[in-house]
Amino acid sequence: MGMRIGFGFDSHAFKAGVPLVIGGLKIEHSEGLAGHSDGDVLLHAITDALLGAVSAGDIGTFFPPSDPRWKGAASDIFLRTALEEIATAGYRIVNIDTVLVMMRPKIVPIAGEMRESVATLLGVKASDVGIKAKTPEGLNQDGVAVAYATVLLESIAEEDGLARMTATAEDDMDAVVESLVGNGRDTSALGRKLTPFNTDDLT
Template structure:
């Protein structure tokens, strides 16, 4: 059997009054991410990458935002479905490398805990999961005088 690689991307705007969930972790932050489900952009991107790797569609194919069953849903459910699709296609996850592009919150202090949670959800070793964060360059530049 050959190797397959999937690519996933997701973004959500911040929204006051909702919990912030990234990588299956609730993070102490004044704003959460707006979304039809819990807004977990990391698990959404991973779900899309896994589904794409086996040509099974995308997260919207399985969990359309028009379907109220998925309103405020825990994104681990989406990931579990993607894992079932991977297994059905006869593949397994070897490793995962993720980059979060965000100004806040700082990911470095919680990256280890996030890696552990994602590895647990994917049923792989922590050493097979990499989670990094980058600050968008445009956000770091000072506005011209």
């Protein structure tokens, strides 16, 4: 069974007047994170880790900051695209580990809730998601939030691969992808269809 590892990094400066969203979780704080989208530094790092693991580029490849369509967009859109890419490549998540580096707000009191949020978005168990928090001591980064993410993927089991190969209708293919990534989503735009065949011909 093949394995792939991906690594992601992102950083955003704090900015007054915008909501703070990290890991898909809205957090009460006096400042949010500046960015073209909602500035979710953790989901951005995870998205890049997933895309990198299957050599699919990065967030900017799919969602360039110059495109006004993504102004203020929720970062789970980016994450769903990365999940579709790894499923199409024939992989699924084993586990993911992350580190948040910021002076404030304190992440430890809400780390459990944040793990649940990220796990739900990824379609995995909370026990498969690690979230750690550090302060940027001596780095002069008090006004910045930084996130690192590492993901381990495994190739889809042989029996799952056969199930995907025997899907002859678009609805069947969508159902297979849904089972792999844990959430229903429209995959018709991917344009990747498999040639049907008769399993009775297998020897």
